[in-house]
Structures are given as structure tokens and as C-alpha cells.
Amino acid sequence: MTAHVIGIDGGGTSCRAALTGRDGVVSGTGKSGAANILTDMNGGVRHIIEAAQRACDDAGLRGELSSMDVLLGLAGANMDASVEALRGRLPFRRCEIESDALIAVHGALGEADGVVAIIGTGAVFAAKQGSSVRTIGGWGFVVGDQGSGAALGQELMRRTLLAHDGVGPASDVTGRLFSEFGGEPQKVVAYAHGAPPGAFARYAPMVFEYAQRNDPVATAIIVEAAGQIDAFIDAMVGTELQRLCLLGGLAGPYEPWLADKHRARIVPAQGDALDGAAQLARQRFLMTGDVRV
Amino acid sequence: MTAHVIGIDGGGTSCRAALTGRDGVVSGTGKSGAANILTDMNGGVRHIIEAAQRACDDAGLRGELSSMDVLLGLAGANMDASVEALRGRLPFRRCEIESDALIAVHGALGEADGVVAIIGTGAVFAAKQGSSVRTIGGWGFVVGDQGSGAALGQELMRRTLLAHDGVGPASDVTGRLFSEFGGEPQKVVAYAHGAPPGAFARYAPMVFEYAQRNDPVATAIIVEAAGQIDAFIDAMVGTELQRLCLLGGLAGPYEPWLADKHRARIVPAQGDALDGAAQLARQRFLMTGDVRV
Structure with missing residues (x-):
């Protein structure tokens, strides 16, 4: 054997x-x-x-x-x-x-050598050179995982409460999330407290869906998050041209939002x-x- | 009786x-x-x-x-x-x-009538008109409490991990926090996960301390947070000139960072x-x- x-x-x-x-x-x-x-x-x-x-x-x-x-x-x-x-x-x-x-x-x-971005409920980035692999990110959504599905869902909840309080702009996507919680901010808060990352990440597809329709709040969330993903990729890629694989459930939705220089590197897994x-x-x-x- | x-x-x-x-x-x-x-x-x-x-x-x-x-x-x-x-x-x-x-x-x-900002571990804002009091914010640091002590400490941890990963800038304050956790990112993450708001808020004074010394990361955190506090006050004050009371453990540290228009309103409690x-x-x-x- x-x-x-x-x-x-x-x-x-x-x-x-x-x-x-x-x-x-x-x-x-x-x-x-x-x-x-x-x-x-x-x-x-x-x-x-x-x-x-x-x-x-x-x-x-x-x-x-x-x-x-x-x-x-x-x-x-x-x-x-x-x-x-x-x-x-x-x-x-x-x-x-x-x-x-x-x-x-x-x-x-x-x-092959290259960089891999794994973006699903969490977000972790790896650079492979020969048999050596270095990772960054992946610290969990409480103090890390910028751009992850959990972070997107959490940010949508934050902005929905800001809209409710009149502190930030309301839009279709904040209205949609708010209505899922019966229009009661307390229910949003109760859902979020102690919730696992997946409970936030389930709202990530909603953010992408509304961003594609040019909803201003959803677009702002995705643009900011894509910028964070770009920053992680920048830190891994350096100045050399390297192949980039996007993995995880949000790989597809994120692709059109990433910087052109990174999109040009993308190869299938x-x-x-x-x-x-x-x-x-x-x-x-x-x-x-x-x-x- | x-x-x-x-x-x-x-x-x-x-x-x-x-x-x-x-x-x-x-x-x-x-x-x-x-x-x-x-x-x-x-x-x-x-x-x-x-x-x-x-x-x-x-x-x-x-x-x-x-x-x-x-x-x-x-x-x-x-x-x-x-x-x-x-x-x-x-x-x-x-x-x-x-x-x-x-x-x-x-x-x-x-x-008297006026607006009160209570900024300590959490952050909540109230407007009083006669016997009627309306509050906004105070939704807890998971999906709210922007600018609170808990939010400041959490953001310092986030930026410390970003600096460790080479994604964001390092500075004296990220070095200081990192050394408190033995330079081990895993210890930062372990501390943060499941931690109550107060466990994050205990690092808020450190952020103010370094911001006063022009530490770039600490200054960026405070400027952003003060902007959020300003936005909450804006939502309460409207366009009228109203008195503003700052309460809570971070009232004093925040005062010099708020917008001039709001600082001009401040009265003691x-x-x-x-x-x-x-x-x-x-x-x-x-x-x-x-x-x-």
C-alpha cells in the first residue's frame, strides 16, 4: 500500500x-x-x-x-x-x-507560481513560489477579512441602520434589507449580535445584485471592498507580472470590480x-x- | 411618603x-x-x-x-x-x-433643549425638545456605534493586522499594539473573537494618545471616526443653532477633533x-x- x-x-x-x-x-x-x-x-x-x-x-x-x-x-x-x-x-x-x-x-x-485570492465567507490571499506558499489575510471578519462575504453583509447592515437614523443615504438595497427585518432596527441588531460569519455572508449576493443595478449604497460598498481586495492582491503580486487565480463563492461576482491590472492577470484554476x-x-x-x- | x-x-x-x-x-x-x-x-x-x-x-x-x-x-x-x-x-x-x-x-x-452625544464604549446620540427625546445610533459595535471606543479599538486591531500583512502602513501605534500581543497576529485575532465591546474600547485611549503625537495611522482612525460622530450630530442638529453636550469617557478626547460648527455649540452638562x-x-x-x- x-x-x-x-x-x-x-x-x-x-x-x-x-x-x-x-x-x-x-x-x-x-x-x-x-x-x-x-x-x-x-x-x-x-x-x-x-x-x-x-x-x-x-x-x-x-x-x-x-x-x-x-x-x-x-x-x-x-x-x-x-x-x-x-x-x-x-x-x-x-x-x-x-x-x-x-x-x-x-x-x-x-x-506554476502565482497568487490566489480565496473570497467566500472569509477572504485569504496566497502567493506560491515553487513549493513555498505565503498567505496574508484570513484573520476573520471581526478584525480582518476585508472584502469577504461576511464583511459585505455586515457593511450592508451598518449602512441600513445609518439610513434608518438619517445619518447615511437610503437606497433600494437598504430598503430591501430593512424590509427583511420587518423595518425594525432592533431585529437587525439582534440578528447581528453573536452571529457567525455565514449569517452576514448570506447577504453578500444581495449587495452584488443591487450594485449591478447601480444602486448607490450597494455600489459604494462593493467599490470600497474591491479596493481592499486589490490592496491585498497588490501586497502579494509586487511589481512582477504574475498569474492570479480567484477562488471562492464570490470570485465571479468580484471579477468585474477589480483593478484592470489585476483582471489582466486572471487565469482559471x-x-x-x-x-x-x-x-x-x-x-x-x-x-x-x-x-x- | x-x-x-x-x-x-x-x-x-x-x-x-x-x-x-x-x-x-x-x-x-x-x-x-x-x-x-x-x-x-x-x-x-x-x-x-x-x-x-x-x-x-x-x-x-x-x-x-x-x-x-x-x-x-x-x-x-x-x-x-x-x-x-x-x-x-x-x-x-x-x-x-x-x-x-x-x-x-x-x-x-x-x-433646556439640545443635542447630547454620549461617546464611551458605545456611541448614542439624543435630541431633546421639551419633554420629547429622540435617539439615534447606539446599535452596538457589530453593526453600529461608529466612532465609539469599541469601534476605535477594533479599527486599531484591523490596521495592525493590515500593517503586519503589508497591505496597509505600519506606524508607532500599530507597532505598540502588535507588541502588546507579542508580535503574533494569531493572538490579536484570538483576543478579538467573542470579545465584549469593552475589550476593544480599552485600546481607544491609545489611539487618541498617538493621534495627538501625529502618528499617521492613529490620526487616520480618529479623523475618520470624528467624521462619523460629526455626521450623527449633523443628523440631530439640523440647521438650527442648538446647544450640544458631549458625555461619556471619550467626550474630552474627541472635542478637539470635531467640526468647528459643532465645537461652537458645546456647553457643559x-x-x-x-x-x-x-x-x-x-x-x-x-x-x-x-x-x-
């Missing part, structure tokens, strides 16, 4: 695994539930093991997970000590745990985060041996 | 009561612990009763609290249904519960929130009778 390794994309809604060999061909895949180890460690452990087992079964591979080498990409893996607790509970022979951003970057760029995990697993466990021996 | 009423300022750190009569002279005061009914209803009830009893004792007044009329100003009184639960547990004959902003406004302006509660108690329970009969 040493000729096979497993890459896993452990996400907040599902966990996917891919079995691959020296040639990089994926011979089996498996899917299971969420790997949210911060909020549900037991469920996360179960789903990671389940997805790995299903990938082996899919490939018709018989054998123990305890003889497998696994590279696991995990949301928030750079943020918490619970990663170490997770490692102790996984049955694999070797297990390397990396951030979800890292596997996404390797999936998107493949062997070669693969997704699961591809990246499988590719990294192969590099880490199968290729280095080839080189060294 | 009908010739006496009690005004209470129920705050997040202490609860103060003042006993007054028809003439408006305060004949006894009492102090007790916090009246944080959202987080500690039992403690809040106990401290409100204790403060009222101590004010009666201080005045040498014997008798039952059940024969007293009380006006209670309470932080967050406009935000939560637990106010009704509180009312049912208080022993007073009549009890009117108002927001802390309302009693602060009456204390600051007395009989006539009294504090407890004065306002006592005055309102007198108006509600003792004066209306005089007028109507």
Missing part, C-alpha cells in the same frame, strides 16, 4: 478524500460530512476517517488506514491548538495537516482544493523519496 | 439612587453593584433594591419601598424583553423604566445621569399631578 497516498479536503460542510499514486492519477474518491473540528471534534474525526475509507473502497484497495499516509487540508488549521488534538485521534501512519488555503492554492496553480490535497500528498510522501534515493 | 420619589441610574458597573421631593432637592443617595439585567438578572434586581433602600436610609426616611414611585434608567433598556421581567420583580408602587441615554440627556440639559433620573422621577410622578389638577 505504500504506493498510494490520500489527500483530504476537510471543509466546514463536507469532507472529501482522493487516493492517488506515484503517477498522480486519482484512483478513488470518497465523501463524508463536515470536518469542523473547532465546533465538533468527534464528528470531524469520524468524517475524516469515513471519507478516507470510502476513497480506498472506491479504488478497490483493501488494507488498513493505519498503513496510509495522508495529507489533510483543514479550515482554520493555522489558528488553533485543536489541530494537535485531532492528529492524535487519526488512525493514519503519517498525517500532515495544512490549511485549507494551502491545498486550494496547490490545486489552483498546480506546478487548474483544479480544486481536493486536487491540491492529493497533489501535495503525492509530493510529500511519494516524490521526495524518489528525489533523495 | 408620596411627597418623595426615587430616581435610579442602573449602570453596568454600579447602580445609584437619589431620593427627591417636589422642590427637586436630593435628600438622600444610595449606591450598590451593577444592574446588568441581560447578564445577571438576580444581581441586577438585588442592586436596584439595595440602592433605593440606601437612598431612603440616607434621607432618614422610614417606610416601605412598596409605597415608592421610581424612575429607573437602564443600559440597553430599549433593546430587550427582559425589562418586562425586571419590572415584575421590583417591589416599588410605580416603576417607569427608561434607557440610560434618556436619563443622561435630562441630566445634561436640564430644562448641567448634571449627570442620576440627576436626570431624579428629575424625571419628579416630573413624572409629582409634577404632572400639579399641572393637571
Whole structure:
């Protein structure tokens, strides 16, 4: 079984695994539930093991997970000590745990160098040069994640309350959000307090929708946020011409709002985060041996 | 005992009561612990009763609290249904519960009309015309409270992380904050997540301190925030010349940063929130009778 390794994309809604060999061909895949180890460690452990087992079964591979080498990409893996607790509970022979951003970057760029902007509920930026990947952003929407879906939704709520108070301009989009809360500012506040990032991010598509129709408040929010995304990309790209991949649920909506110099760099992603995990697993466990021996 | 009423300022750190009569002279005061009914209803009830009893004792007044009329100003009184639960547990004959902003406004302006900006951990604005008081802002720092101490501290953390990532400029104040967290961005993020407003607001004085020394990042934060405070005051003042009182822990630091037109309106507060509660108690329970009969 040493000729096979497993890459896993452990996400907040599902966990996917891919079995691959020296040639990089994926011979089996498996899917299971969420790997949210911060909020549900037991469920996360179960789903990671389940997805790995299903990938082996899919490939018709018989054998123990305890003889497998696994590279696991995990949301928030750079943020918490619970990663170490997770490692102790996984049955694999070797297990390397990396951030979800890292596997996404390797999936998107493949062997090439470049910059990846991952903009969904959060926002994180990575620059890949050879096997080295540097990330910025991704600090969460309380003190970071400028331009993220959560930040857009939160800003829409802020501006809706400002419009209600007569401090800022009202527009169709503030009226639309306000009506979703029955026209009661207290309900907006109650929704926002203690809400997870996703509860704000669900209003991000509404901001883009109204900005496309030239709603002045929605446009102002998107222009400001796109400027922040541009600033993060500027900090990564430097002055050289580099390829740029946009990933995440808001990649498409943001594209027309970014600076021309950045839009000119954009290339489609070669693969997704699961591809990246499988590719990294192969590099880490199968290729280095080839080189060294 | 009908010739006496009690005004209470129920705050997040202490609860103060003042006993007054028809003439408006305060004949006894009492102090007790916090009246944080959202987080500690039992403690809040106990401290409100204790403060009222101590004010009666201080005045040498014997008798039952059940024969007293009380006006209670309470932080967050406009935000939560637990106010009704509180009312049912208080022993007073009549009890009117108002927001802390309302009693602060009456204390600051007395009989006069004007605008009050209360800027501390939060930020709320009130316009008083006769007995009518209209408030704006005060929606909490997640979707409001622009310019508040919590917003200033949060913005300093944001800009410190942007400087660390090379996306925004670094300066003395971002260096200072970063060093307080051991130069580890993860520690800034961990501190911020789930932190109460006060945990951000404790860094507001640092922003003012560095802005006074012309630190560019601190100055940018204060200039932007003062512009937001100005916008709230604009929305309240309209075009008429009206007196303006600045209250709260950041009133003094903000004053030199506000627009000249607003600085020209500023008058000192006539009294504090407890004065306002006592005055309102007198108006509600003792004066209306005089007028109507």
C-alpha cells in the first residue's frame, strides 16, 4: 500500500478524500460530512476517517488506514491548538495537516507560481513560489477579512441602520434589507449580535445584485471592498507580472470590480482544493523519496 | 411618603439612587453593584433594591419601598424583553423604566433643549425638545456605534493586522499594539473573537494618545471616526443653532477633533445621569399631578 497516498479536503460542510499514486492519477474518491473540528471534534474525526475509507473502497484497495499516509487540508488549521488534538485521534501512519488555503492554492496553480485570492465567507490571499506558499489575510471578519462575504453583509447592515437614523443615504438595497427585518432596527441588531460569519455572508449576493443595478449604497460598498481586495492582491503580486487565480463563492461576482491590472492577470484554476490535497500528498510522501534515493 | 420619589441610574458597573421631593432637592443617595439585567438578572434586581433602600436610609426616611414611585434608567433598556421581567420583580408602587441615554440627556440639559452625544464604549446620540427625546445610533459595535471606543479599538486591531500583512502602513501605534500581543497576529485575532465591546474600547485611549503625537495611522482612525460622530450630530442638529453636550469617557478626547460648527455649540452638562433620573422621577410622578389638577 505504500504506493498510494490520500489527500483530504476537510471543509466546514463536507469532507472529501482522493487516493492517488506515484503517477498522480486519482484512483478513488470518497465523501463524508463536515470536518469542523473547532465546533465538533468527534464528528470531524469520524468524517475524516469515513471519507478516507470510502476513497480506498472506491479504488478497490483493501488494507488498513493505519498503513496510509495522508495529507489533510483543514479550515482554520493555522489558528488553533485543536489541530494537535485531532492528529492524535487519526488512525493514519503519517498525517500532515495544512490549511485549507494551502491545498486550494496547490490545486489552483498546480506546478506554476502565482497568487490566489480565496473570497467566500472569509477572504485569504496566497502567493506560491515553487513549493513555498505565503498567505496574508484570513484573520476573520471581526478584525480582518476585508472584502469577504461576511464583511459585505455586515457593511450592508451598518449602512441600513445609518439610513434608518438619517445619518447615511437610503437606497433600494437598504430598503430591501430593512424590509427583511420587518423595518425594525432592533431585529437587525439582534440578528447581528453573536452571529457567525455565514449569517452576514448570506447577504453578500444581495449587495452584488443591487450594485449591478447601480444602486448607490450597494455600489459604494462593493467599490470600497474591491479596493481592499486589490490592496491585498497588490501586497502579494509586487511589481512582477504574475498569474492570479480567484477562488471562492464570490470570485465571479468580484471579477468585474477589480483593478484592470489585476483582471489582466486572471487565469482559471487548474483544479480544486481536493486536487491540491492529493497533489501535495503525492509530493510529500511519494516524490521526495524518489528525489533523495 | 408620596411627597418623595426615587430616581435610579442602573449602570453596568454600579447602580445609584437619589431620593427627591417636589422642590427637586436630593435628600438622600444610595449606591450598590451593577444592574446588568441581560447578564445577571438576580444581581441586577438585588442592586436596584439595595440602592433605593440606601437612598431612603440616607434621607432618614422610614417606610416601605412598596409605597415608592421610581424612575429607573437602564443600559440597553430599549433593546430587550427582559425589562418586562425586571419590572415584575421590583417591589416599588410605580416603576417607569427608561434607557440610560434618556436619563443622561435630562441630566445634561436640564430644562433646556439640545443635542447630547454620549461617546464611551458605545456611541448614542439624543435630541431633546421639551419633554420629547429622540435617539439615534447606539446599535452596538457589530453593526453600529461608529466612532465609539469599541469601534476605535477594533479599527486599531484591523490596521495592525493590515500593517503586519503589508497591505496597509505600519506606524508607532500599530507597532505598540502588535507588541502588546507579542508580535503574533494569531493572538490579536484570538483576543478579538467573542470579545465584549469593552475589550476593544480599552485600546481607544491609545489611539487618541498617538493621534495627538501625529502618528499617521492613529490620526487616520480618529479623523475618520470624528467624521462619523460629526455626521450623527449633523443628523440631530439640523440647521438650527442648538446647544450640544458631549458625555461619556471619550467626550474630552474627541472635542478637539470635531467640526468647528459643532465645537461652537458645546456647553457643559448641567448634571449627570442620576440627576436626570431624579428629575424625571419628579416630573413624572409629582409634577404632572400639579399641572393637571
